[in-house]
Amino acid sequence: MIISMKKRKANAQEIVELEPYSSEFETLFMEHWARICRLLYRIVGDPAEAEDLALETFSRLYRHHPLPDGEFNLNGWLNRVATNLGLQSIRSFKRREHYELTAGKGVLDEAPESSPAELLAQQEEHRLARQVLAAMNERQSQLLVMRYSGIAYKDMAQALNLSPTSIGPLLLRAEREFEKRYRALTEEEE
């Protein structure tokens, strides 16, 4: 209640004029926006939510602006923050429920008449997978999301502050944990 009113009040402060941002940050935004938005879309499965989360990612980046010279790993930072935001989002039961309904509806709407069962089975598998990711510990779910989003070990290591040689063992452990939880969830739902 209080939160809501405060947010409204905060939003009521919005003005339409744009601040003269540095062209450097705008360039950075243009360069990375699509990649981060797509990463989030794949994690949460909902385009509007992904857009919001991507905006939040860049908002957080802006707070670091101007970025420190030298060692700041922009790609790693963006990957880590976006992944965390996506995982936080799918951990929210309410939101997850919403995505599942939305995604399920989308599949049915778009499915050719000949293959709805197959598409729905695939959708169900994705739903369960998101549910498992949401329930796993943060580090393991981060590893899985980054790995299966196509991020290289070197970049994963930088983003998660790990040694590149530790990625393989940690990833293997995360996959085993994922499979264990997935089996348990499947049995539970049956």
Added chain:
Amino acid sequence: MNQHLTDGELRASLDDESSVSDLHHLETCAECQTRQRQLQVQSQATARKLAFLNPVAEEPVPAAKTIWIRFSRNILTKKETSMLKRWFAFPVARIGAAVVLILALVLAFPGSRAFADELLNLFRVQQVTVIPVDYTGLQQLTGNNTLGSQINDLISSSTTVTQKPGDPVAVTDADQASQLTGFTVRLPQGMTPSEINVTGATAFTFTVDRTKAQALLDEAGRSDLVLPDSIDGAKISVNIPSAVSVGYGTCPKPEADTLNNSDSRNPARDYPDCVILAEVPSPTVDAPADVNVAQLAQIGLEFTGMSSDEAAAFSNSVDWTSTLVVPIPKNAATYEQVTVDGVTGTLIQRPSNDLPQYALLWIKDGIVYAISGLGANSQQALDMANSLP
């Protein structure tokens, strides 16, 4: 290399992430190759389940150029919010929707004008006035950590909370709310609230430290704004009665401490049908008679970016003893006077493609009412207000 590869090293090899030496060993070691194939089966099973993460196709996303505009607005809003948080980052502000709204105004334009020369001024809300404000001044201050520290210091060293409101208390109906608040709580007829929460009364005093306040203006680059000597040491007492907030639809849970909540994401998706009615008896503000509130208000308005002439004209047009002044963002919100609940109220609307909002304010029999919601259907607020018994 004679030592066999570990499972972790074999897992890395499946992603072509092996070191040269590991790769060389793997090419010549049948045992490691067998184990690698076993791990591959396991990994492929996981890969299939997580295939939705794989960027095989270029999913359509909104154009960066279009989103940049939204992003700019988003950032700007947060910066203003951040600045507001600094102004209100003390416990007394953590008390409830209606109270926060009123408190903002009380603190922005503290006090009142003389009722009696020798007595304290007494401010009591009887009417509402809206003022469109350009927040240029506040925007320019964001990121100034020295100024932030000065604001925190000024508030923490000058404010004494004499009565804390405590956490919100959930009640079930208007009777219970009335008993707790001490005034007759009215609820719209024909509607079932999803929650009713009562926040306790609160009181605090603020003793003005002119030196610190002026230093704050100086740090903000507004040395041209000079606070009058007469305000130094002025003790301003604020009393805010117990308030009730009533939620309809799915609304966020009340929390005692909302100011540190950093989740600034768009609430529209989570609470699209939430409408909140807040009721609170008028707060009272006592201030020394020699405090010229109109002059302070003018300084405050100039601080936000208003020209000196405009600020003076507005400040002199307002009866500060009885007027709740609601600042709204210039060019981003509209307002109009409406007849509601048998009196004249103010309907404020913020049109927006992604998050339209409205707020309806009115005062009747000494009670300040506010209905706010998301969306463009402000008629709902008017209907609710007009159905109050």
